[in-house]
Amino acid sequence: MTVFILTKPPYANADAYEALEAILVSGAFEQTPMLLFRGEGVLQLLKDQQATEIGLRSMSKGLLGLEHYEVTDFYACEASLAKYHLTQEQLAVPVSNLNAEEIRNLLATQTVVATF
Amino acid sequence: MNFSLLVQAAPTNQGALNAIRFAEAVVAAEHKIERVFFYHDGVLTANNLQIPPQDERSISADWAILAASNNIELAVCIAASLKRGMVNEVEATRYGLATHNLNPAFTIVGLGQLIDAMINADKFITFTAC
Numbered sequence: 691m692t693v694f695i696l697t698k699p700p701y702a703n704a705d706a707y708e709a710l711e712a713i714l715v716s717g718a719f720e721q722t723p724m725l726l727f728r729g730e731g732v733l734q735l736l737k738d739q740q741a742t743e744i745g746l747r748s749m750s751k752g753l754l755g756l757e758h759y760e761v762t763d764f765y766a767c768e769a770s771l772a773k774y775h776l777t778q779e780q781l782a783v784p785v786s787n788l789n790a791e792e793i794r795n796l797l798a799t800q801t802v803v804a805t806f
Numbered sequence: 807m808n809f810s811l812l813v814q815a816a817p818t819n820q821g822a823l824n825a826i827r828f829a830e831a832v833v834a835a836e837h838k839i840e841r842v843f844f845y846h847d848g849v850l851t852a853n854n855l856q857i858p859p860q861d862e863r864s865i866s867a868d869w870a871i872l873a874a875s876n877n878i879e880l881a882v883c884i885a886a887s888l889k890r891g892m893v894n895e896v897e898a899t900r901y902g903l904a905t906h907n908l909n910p911a912f913t914i915v916g917l918g919q920l921i922d923a924m925i926n927a928d929k930f931i932t933f934t935a936c
Binding site (some may be wrong): 692693697704705708711712715716718719721800803804806 | 812814845851865885889915916917918920921922924925930932934
């Protein structure tokens, strides 16, 4: 199995959306990857982002679109969510919160880890 | 062992240096590198119009040399490249651009080649920007 670790804020540069595009292609290859959001990457999860107002594509819309590729395993670093005071009801998709040990265990069981 | 690398760092970022030094070490240890996929600002590595200072290594030229002597595919993502003004002759013609700037040692490919590398390599290593 493949896990994508997403560490970038959503609109600081093109990286977060380009990572999403790689995940979409992975889904199209029927890889059904898991996604782990950590650090500033948890900000990608915020729901109802109005990115078109700044001329960009919305990350939250993109995340919801992953469902069509059966990419539904979303994990988030508990400490990162806490740092930004984020709770589940503020997020676009349901996520499982993991502590450091649970993240270690998740990564240890994957064949491919790709950090974006 | 068969490696594939993902390079996300621009050639001016330390991540690019980490990537090529790692690749040289892999080859020196007699392992195989199947493909190096350049994504994010990493696609700028393929810019043929870079003039690095004389006392600094040219990451772009060094990738071309390493790839030629070890049969490594240097792949740049098409969408990420077009967005950053990186085009080969075919794309320049397609979009009616006055010139093209892709180092011929690099090939423009789709994201499917990244996923293929992730699936098929024994070891898939990512070099993020520092």
